[in-house]
Amino acid sequence: MALTREQIAGIAYLARLDLTPGEAPVYQESLSRILDFVGQLARVDTASVAPMAHPLAGLAQRLRADQVTETDHHEQYQANAPTVAAGLYLVPKVIE
Amino acid sequence: MSELHGMGLVELAAGLKARRFSSVEVTEAHLARIERAQGELNAFISVTREQALAQARAADAALAAGRGGALAGIPIAHKDIFCTQGVRTTCGSRMLENFVSPYDATVVQKLQAAGAVMVGKTNMDEFAMGSSNETSYYGPVRNPWDPKLVPGGSSGGSAAAVAARLVPGATATDTGGSIRQPAALCGITGLKPTYGRVSRYGMVAFASSLDQGGVLTVSAADAALMLGEMAGFDPRDSTSVDTPVPDYQAQLRQPLTGLKVGLLKEFFDKGLDADNEQRVRDALRVYEGLGAKLTEVSLPNLPLSVPVYYVVAPAECSSNLARFDGVRFGHRCDKPRDLMDLYCRSRGEGFGAEVKRRIMTGTYVLSAGYYDAYYLKAQRVRALINADFVRAFQQVDVLIGPTTPTPAFALGAKTADPITMYLNDIYTIGANLAGLPAISVPCGLVRGLPVGLQIVGPHFAEARVLSVAHALQQVTDWHRRVPEGWA
Amino acid sequence: MSGAGRETAWETVIGLEIHAQLATQSKIFSGSATTYGAAPNAQANLVDLGYPGVLPVLNAAAVRMAVKLGLALDAKIAARSVFARKNYFYPDLPKGYQISQYELPIVAQGQLTIVLEDGTYKRIGVTRAHLEEDAGKSLHEGLPGVTGIDLNRAGTPLVEIVSEPEMRSAREAVAYMKKMHTLVRYLEICDGNMQEGSFRCDANVSVRRVGETKFGTRAEIKNLNSFRFVERAINYEVQRQIELLESGGKVVQETRLYDPDKGETRSMRSKEEANDYRYFPDPDLLPVELDTAFIESVRAELPELPDARSARLAGQYGLSAYDAGVLTASRELADYYEETVRLAPQDPKLAANWVMGELSAALNRDNLAVDSGRLPAARLAGLLTRITDQTISGKIAKEVFEAMWADGASADEIISARGLKQITDTSAIERVIDEVMAKSPAQLADYRAGKDKLFGFFVGQVMKATGGKANPAQLNELLRRKLGGG
Known part of the structure; x- marks a missing residue:
């Protein structure tokens, strides 16, 4: 499963990762090899097997009572934010 | 006070309760060792001296008043993947270089409630993605047995710290072997509990359906003590299981007479180092001597665990790490031109090479046209592997095999080829895919380096796994071996 | 299109x-x-x-x-x-x-x-x-x-x-x-x-x-x-x-x-x-x-749903499917309607017309919700009761409604404060008719000469003189008789 340079660029775009010109061929090579490696799964007969999304089969989602338990801590939470103003997180202008 | 650092958790707890020494003394002794070792081992990312001493003084006051929890006054370290309020939590990444969590992970909270004193945060592979601790932004950790060698990963800092007796115990996490593999390579005891046994709340997620918090200690008895304080239901984690936590310490001394031990046939494969295999077989003979009945058990789909893992874990990680976008926390690139630039550069700069590789692999296997062929296929094969384990535990009480194929390898030896590195986890990943409890205990030396024996049990059989490990440690002293220079 | x-x-x-x-x-x-x-x-x-x-x-x-x-x-x-x-x-x-x-x-x-x-x-x-x-x-x-x-x-x-x-x-x-x-x-x-x-x-x-x-x-x-x-x-x-x-x-x-x-x-x-x-x-x-x-x-917690309620309202109160649909378009409106009818059960169709007409218009005008409390159902019911017992006419009722809407008083308070009670005393109405006829000889002659349309003129004059309070049905009957010379 050899990935093309364009596919690597497409994956990096979907994942929002800037790759340097040096990194792209490295990932092209290693991702292709990883896909070859995991590709051996295709040979396994799983026709009648349900996918297992979770290690503890048979457990169901627990439900939380509908109660407000939180208070306003936005200043504390925003201490980690690169840029904020008037309680808002700021990003470069988003054009709709 | 030089003997203080050699004691395990159980011994320290007894000494502190009896007031033979104070928590401040114990904590100072360990802090001094941590600070001395830092240049050589790089086991810590943060050392919290002042906080630790304040906690130690509080513990001493509690102990003097006849109070204090099971771990009152005992210094421990947390893997830097657990969020700690007011203390930087980096996850080994540049992305979180300046991240200070506004909250404590449940594990951190529970251990603090038990009286444990946090002395610092340990180094780790970036976002727990690695098997050698070489992917940390904060530099590799070195193996106390030989600084040219890796300690294993991703919990390499915690493992090296316990092995060098910098702390008597440390928290760790295990997604594909990240507790057991470094435990084996550093000659200590490492327990990964059943998925759902220890809360994941506050543990920075790598692969949510595989991640599980656990412990690294010198002995199984110490692990039993520490796990007892960490485990338990957490209403903030939907995948946490509401089952009572047994008294692991009280159940340590179960006789092995009649215990059905399954030899994991697939683990004794061609990749297993002959000397390593010999040490494992030596331990199995010890078990036979203790009355256990050995049978070979085959799990035919188990060799597929590595390819399954390298689809499932990257898929989950690609989504889990999307929150690191330079907006609310974490690294943000300088002067972003626009939103796209903000995302791509912040993430491109903030993540290291292996993390990016896994994010990209995961993005690909979930994308349109490939989801069925990779992700769904892997989850189906995962079900086959799980079924193998279910069948095996109908025949035997525990499964035993090696933890790793070889002892510790040299720094840089496997960084060039990701697949070679991935295959280092070949014996540990199965337990994560099936969510099973598994422990690695030292079972001998190979060319002067420790190797581990892995004991896997059925869901929630931590007590059994610990007692089987403890039995070996009652008749052997491999776990008491301290690397040269660190005694 | x-x-x-x-x-x-x-x-x-x-x-x-x-x-x-x-x-x-x-x-x-x-x-x-x-x-x-x-x-x-x-x-x-x-x-x-x-x-x-x-x-x-x-x-x-x-x-x-x-x-x-x-x-x-x-x-x-x-x-x-x-x-x-x-x-x-x-x-x-x-x-x-x-x-x-x-x-x-x-x-x-x-x-x-x-x-x-x-x-x-x-x-x-x-x-x-x-x-x-x-x-x-x-x-x-x-x-x-x-x-x-x-x-x-x-x-x-x-x-x-x-x-x-x-x-x-x-x-x-x-x-x-x-x-x-x-x-x-x-x-x-x-x-x-x-x-x-x-x-x-x-x-x-x-x-x-x-x-x-x-x-x-x-x-x-x-x-x-x-x-x-x-x-x-x-x-x-x-x-x-x-x-x-x-x-x-x-x-x-x-x-x-x-x-x-x-x-x-x-x-x-x-x-x-x-x-x-x-x-x-x-x-x-x-x-x-x-x-x-x-x-x-x-399922046990489910309320009566709109379609079921609409059908019930149509059957129970004799409303058209259209009206029942309008009234059940919101649960609050339907609740209001049913409360009104419970308190003024004499004429459910009249109640429907008032809820869909005057009330809805006033709510819209002031941008209020039906459950805002501005005019409780009991108040509207009080007004409807006075229409059906002929205390006031439909026309006067509109005036009373506006007053209720403006100051929150009850229909009875407004009717009595403003003296809006309908005149149903035959002799009193006859007296006013006589006065109007005396003041309008030309119109009277024209009417009697066949200009039927002038009937309205006389109704208007009597209503004007009584401040609109003459009972319309009685007035019609008496006027027709008197103008006809009876």
């Missing part, structure tokens, strides 16, 4: 995706409040912000509400439904994924009946309804060069209700949306506040030649938050597609935005680029399993 020929040549196909915000106290996966209008990010906790290490736990009330909706839509409630992650990057989406349901939604295969303009009924299929979390808000105004992100709305529970592509006109789409709006408010699972975005929809619109069995390429118009916009946006879009196709062009499958100022839809190409949501089951959440006992306990 222009050109009758076009309308016969083309058929419109519409499917709606309605997003209804569930009326829970706390968010779907965290304990943050969902109150509207808080200071920026004051209601965004660690889970809503997607902080490292945090985990979601599902709100029981959100599940209950989704099940309620499913039962009201006569749908299948899934014994096992699964949350999935929809992955995409956007600043108002903190985790980089939205927790939603994909392959296994909680509700599937329901239906909703709408009334068409000609009075016939049409059943619209509801493909599915699933639970998901809302995103935050991006604010652009007043922030030069930057966008501000407020995550208070992030994590608010939504139910997305997806219809089959079974609507054939903008009017049908609006009728469907209105009916769904009525339903969620009856069920008390959504406040229905469209201005605040609690109830909004995306419309999938396509056209095809009449007789064609395959669907045309559709465009998705995003985020329509008023019934009027839904109608206008769809009509514009239909016209655009027809013109495009008739001039040899092709409709592109894309997301479009409706601009209410310009009255047109436009392409949102910026959001379109290479979306690949990479859905997969959320490993932080387990399958939601609902047993029959749970589903039945929810």
Whole structure:
């Protein structure tokens, strides 16, 4: 499963990762090899097997009572934010 | 006070309760060792001296008043993947270089409630993605047995710290072997509990359906003590299981007479180092001597665990790490031109090479046209592997095999080829895919380096796994071996 | 719509995706409040912000509400439904994924009946309804060069209700949306506040030649938050597609935005680029399993639903289907009506006319809700009682109503304070008639010479002289007799 340079660029775009010109061929090579490696799964007969999304089969989602338990801590939470103003997180202008 | 650092958790707890020494003394002794070792081992990312001493003084006051929890006054370290309020939590990444969590992970909270004193945060592979601790932004950790060698990963800092007796115990996490593999390579005891046994709340997620918090200690008895304080239901984690936590310490001394031990046939494969295999077989003979009945058990789909893992874990990680976008926390690139630039550069700069590789692999296997062929296929094969384990535990009480194929390898030896590195986890990943409890205990030396024996049990059989490990440690002293220079 | 020929040549196909915000106290996966209008990010906790290490736990009330909706839509409630992650990057989406349901939604295969303009009924299929979390808000105004992100709305529970592509006109789409709006408010699972975005929809619109069995390429118009916009946006879009196709062009499958100022839809190409949501089951959440006992306990809580109530009102009070439909369009209006009739049971049709007429007009004028308390049902009932017992005429009643509306007094207080009590004393009315006849000899002569139309003139003069208080029926009878010389 050899990935093309364009596919690597497409994956990096979907994942929002800037790759340097040096990194792209490295990932092209290693991702292709990883896909070859995991590709051996295709040979396994799983026709009648349900996918297992979770290690503890048979457990169901627990439900939380509908109660407000939180208070306003936005200043504390925003201490980690690169840029904020008037309680808002700021990003470069988003054009709709 | 030089003997203080050699004691395990159980011994320290007894000494502190009896007031033979104070928590401040114990904590100072360990802090001094941590600070001395830092240049050589790089086991810590943060050392919290002042906080630790304040906690130690509080513990001493509690102990003097006849109070204090099971771990009152005992210094421990947390893997830097657990969020700690007011203390930087980096996850080994540049992305979180300046991240200070506004909250404590449940594990951190529970251990603090038990009286444990946090002395610092340990180094780790970036976002727990690695098997050698070489992917940390904060530099590799070195193996106390030989600084040219890796300690294993991703919990390499915690493992090296316990092995060098910098702390008597440390928290760790295990997604594909990240507790057991470094435990084996550093000659200590490492327990990964059943998925759902220890809360994941506050543990920075790598692969949510595989991640599980656990412990690294010198002995199984110490692990039993520490796990007892960490485990338990957490209403903030939907995948946490509401089952009572047994008294692991009280159940340590179960006789092995009649215990059905399954030899994991697939683990004794061609990749297993002959000397390593010999040490494992030596331990199995010890078990036979203790009355256990050995049978070979085959799990035919188990060799597929590595390819399954390298689809499932990257898929989950690609989504889990999307929150690191330079907006609310974490690294943000300088002067972003626009939103796209903000995302791509912040993430491109903030993540290291292996993390990016896994994010990209995961993005690909979930994308349109490939989801069925990779992700769904892997989850189906995962079900086959799980079924193998279910069948095996109908025949035997525990499964035993090696933890790793070889002892510790040299720094840089496997960084060039990701697949070679991935295959280092070949014996540990199965337990994560099936969510099973598994422990690695030292079972001998190979060319002067420790190797581990892995004991896997059925869901929630931590007590059994610990007692089987403890039995070996009652008749052997491999776990008491301290690397040269660190005694 | 222009050109009758076009309308016969083309058929419109519409499917709606309605997003209804569930009326829970706390968010779907965290304990943050969902109150509207808080200071920026004051209601965004660690889970809503997607902080490292945090985990979601599902709100029981959100599940209950989704099940309620499913039962009201006569749908299948899934014994096992699964949350999935929809992955995409956007600043108002903190985790980089939205927790939603994909392959296994909680509700599937329901239906909703709408009334068409000609009075016939049409059943619209509801493909599915699933639970998901809302995103935050991006604010652009007043922030030069930057966008501000407020995550208070992030994590608010939504139910997305997806219809089959079974609507054939903008009017049908609006009728469907209105009916769904009525339903969620009856069920008390959504406040229905469209201005605040609690109830909004995306419309999938396509056209095809009449007789064609395959669907045309559709465009998705995003985020329509008023019934009027839904109608206008769809009509514009239909016209655009027809013109495009008739001039040899092709409709592109894309997301479009409706601009209410310009009255047109436009392409949102910026959001379109290479979306690949990479859905997969959320490993932080387990399958939601609902047993029959749970589903039945929810069913037991269901109120009388709009269709049933409308039918009951029509039968019980002798109302037309149309009137019963109007009165049951909201649960509050229907409650008001029934309370009024309970207190003034003499003439339910009269009550219906007043509730749909004067009352609704006054509420609209002052932009008030029927349950605002401005005019309690007991007050209106008091007024209706005075009409039916002939204390006042219908005309005077309107004056009394306005006074009640303005100052909050009861009908009786106003009638007595203003002396509006109807004159029903025959001799008193006769006295006024005599005076009027004496003052208008010319008109009297003309009337008697055959100018029947002048009857009205005399009615007016008597009403004027009595301040409108003469009982109209009595007045008519007496006047006819006297003018005729009797």
